Amino acid sequence: MAKKLIGISSLILLLIVSGCTPRLDEETEVIQDTEKETTKTVIIPSLQLDETYYRTLMPYEESASRGLVVSNLATKYDMKEVENGLLRISQNEFSPDTYLFQEGQYLDTKTLEKWLARTNQAEGGLNPSSAGLTGEEKAKKAPVYITHIVEQNYLKKEDNTVKLAGVSVGLALNSIYYYQKEDYGAWFEEPLSQALIEENGKRIAEEVVSRMRKDEALANIPIVVGLFKQSSKNAVVPGTYFTYSVAPGGKNVSDWQQVNEEYILFPSADSKEKYRDLDTIFRNFKQDVELYFPNYTSIIGTGYFKENQLQKLTINIPIQFYGTAEVIGFTQHLAGLVKNHFNTSMNVEVQVNSLDRTEALLVKKPGDEDPFVHIYTQ
Structure with a gap:
C-alpha cells in the first residue's frame, strides 16, 4: 500500500x-x-x-x-x-x-x-x-x-x-x-x-x-x-x-x-474603485480576523477576474503563532468567518502561513456552504 x-x-x-x-x-x-x-x-x-x-x-x-x-x-x-x-x-x-x-x-x-x-x-x-x-x-x-x-x-x-x-x-x-x-x-x-x-x-x-x-x-x-x-x-x-x-x-x-483578465490586490485603491462590493466584504472579513487575534502581520487578498467577474479570491494570512492548539483555534475561527462573509457563489482560498511553513489551508468552492479545512500538524 x-x-x-x-x-x-x-x-x-x-x-x-x-x-x-x-x-x-x-x-x-x-x-x-x-x-x-x-x-x-x-x-x-x-x-x-x-x-x-x-x-x-x-x-x-x-x-x-x-x-x-x-x-x-x-x-x-x-x-x-x-x-x-x-x-x-x-x-x-x-x-x-x-x-x-x-x-x-x-x-x-x-x-x-x-x-x-x-x-x-x-x-x-x-x-x-x-x-x-x-x-x-x-x-x-x-x-x-x-x-x-x-x-x-x-x-x-x-x-x-x-x-x-x-x-x-x-x-x-x-x-x-x-x-x-x-x-x-x-x-x-x-x-x-x-x-x-x-x-x-x-x-x-x-x-x-x-x-x-x-x-x-x-x-x-x-x-x-x-x-x-x-x-x-x-x-x-x-x-x-x-x-x-x-x-x-x-x-x-x-x-x-x-x-480580459486581471489580478487585483485587496484591500487597495484599485479594489475599492473597481469592485467596491467585494472590497467591502474583504475589509469586513479582515477586521473580524484582527479582532480575534492581534498577533498577526497583515492580511492581503488577490482576486483573479475574467471578463470583470471574480474567478478566485486567494487570501494570505501571515501569523506568528507558536503552539499547535493556537493554530487550531485560530483556524476554526477562520472557518466560521469564511462561511459568514463569503457567499456560496464565490471561490475562496485562505492560506495561513508562519515564517517558514504553511500552517493551515481553507478552501470554499462555489456551491459549498462550509469551507474545506486542512491543518498541517507536521
Missing part, C-alpha cells in the same frame, strides 16, 4: 494541477517521435485530475530554456503567471481531452538569450539598439520591450506514437522601463503606454513565428502567441496576458483576440 501511495503522489506532481476530481484511464506506453534526433519510449499517465488540465509525458522532460525565467522576470508572481496564463489561452486551441503537455523543447537558452538582446548586442536581437544613447535616451527612444519568451509544446497520440501537434509561446513585455542616468546612480522609471506595448509586442510576435517556422519540426503546425504585460518590480500581484493570436500551420499570426 505504501508503494502505491508514493506512486500516486509522484504522478500528481507531474500534472498541470488545479482540479479536484481525477479521471482514471489505463496508463499507456507509447513512442514519442521528436522529429529532431530519434524516437524514444514514453508513458502517458493514467491519472487526469480534471478535464480542463493537461496530462504530461513521463519521464518528465524539462524545458530547453529551464531557469531562464528567474533571471528575466522581476517578480515571482509574473514568473508563475506567464506560464499559467499561457496554459489557459492554449486550452482554446489545444483541448486537454485530446492533447498532451510538454515543456518547450525547441527554443533553448542560447537562442533565447540572443533573441532577447538588443540589436547592437547580439545578432537577431529583438529589442532596439541602444548604441550611442544615454540611460534617459534609451528610456525615451529605445526601451527594452521584451524580456522573456516561454514555450509550451502540445502533443497528440496517434496509434502507438505521440507527435508534436502544436506550440504556444508567451512573450513577456515590459510595462515599465527601469534605467540609470549615470553609473551607480539612482534608478528611474519610464512607464510604457499600452499602445506602445501592444504595437511592439505584435511586431515581435510576427518575427518570432517567422523564425520558428524555419525549424522543420515547427514549419507546419499551429503556433499560439500570447502577449503578457508584466507588473512593476514591487508589485505583489502578477501581470496578465492581454491578447493572443493563432498562426495556422505554415502561416504567421494575423487576427488577434483580446484577453
Whole structure:
C-alpha cells in the first residue's frame, strides 16, 4: 500500500494541477517521435485530475530554456503567471481531452538569450539598439520591450506514437522601463503606454513565428502567441496576458483576440474603485480576523477576474503563532468567518502561513456552504 501511495503522489506532481476530481484511464506506453534526433519510449499517465488540465509525458522532460525565467522576470508572481496564463489561452486551441503537455523543447537558452538582446548586442536581437544613447535616451527612444519568451509544446497520440501537434509561446513585455542616468546612480522609471506595448509586442510576435517556422519540426503546425504585460518590480500581484493570436500551420499570426483578465490586490485603491462590493466584504472579513487575534502581520487578498467577474479570491494570512492548539483555534475561527462573509457563489482560498511553513489551508468552492479545512500538524 505504501508503494502505491508514493506512486500516486509522484504522478500528481507531474500534472498541470488545479482540479479536484481525477479521471482514471489505463496508463499507456507509447513512442514519442521528436522529429529532431530519434524516437524514444514514453508513458502517458493514467491519472487526469480534471478535464480542463493537461496530462504530461513521463519521464518528465524539462524545458530547453529551464531557469531562464528567474533571471528575466522581476517578480515571482509574473514568473508563475506567464506560464499559467499561457496554459489557459492554449486550452482554446489545444483541448486537454485530446492533447498532451510538454515543456518547450525547441527554443533553448542560447537562442533565447540572443533573441532577447538588443540589436547592437547580439545578432537577431529583438529589442532596439541602444548604441550611442544615454540611460534617459534609451528610456525615451529605445526601451527594452521584451524580456522573456516561454514555450509550451502540445502533443497528440496517434496509434502507438505521440507527435508534436502544436506550440504556444508567451512573450513577456515590459510595462515599465527601469534605467540609470549615470553609473551607480539612482534608478528611474519610464512607464510604457499600452499602445506602445501592444504595437511592439505584435511586431515581435510576427518575427518570432517567422523564425520558428524555419525549424522543420515547427514549419507546419499551429503556433499560439500570447502577449503578457508584466507588473512593476514591487508589485505583489502578477501581470496578465492581454491578447493572443493563432498562426495556422505554415502561416504567421494575423487576427488577434483580446484577453480580459486581471489580478487585483485587496484591500487597495484599485479594489475599492473597481469592485467596491467585494472590497467591502474583504475589509469586513479582515477586521473580524484582527479582532480575534492581534498577533498577526497583515492580511492581503488577490482576486483573479475574467471578463470583470471574480474567478478566485486567494487570501494570505501571515501569523506568528507558536503552539499547535493556537493554530487550531485560530483556524476554526477562520472557518466560521469564511462561511459568514463569503457567499456560496464565490471561490475562496485562505492560506495561513508562519515564517517558514504553511500552517493551515481553507478552501470554499462555489456551491459549498462550509469551507474545506486542512491543518498541517507536521
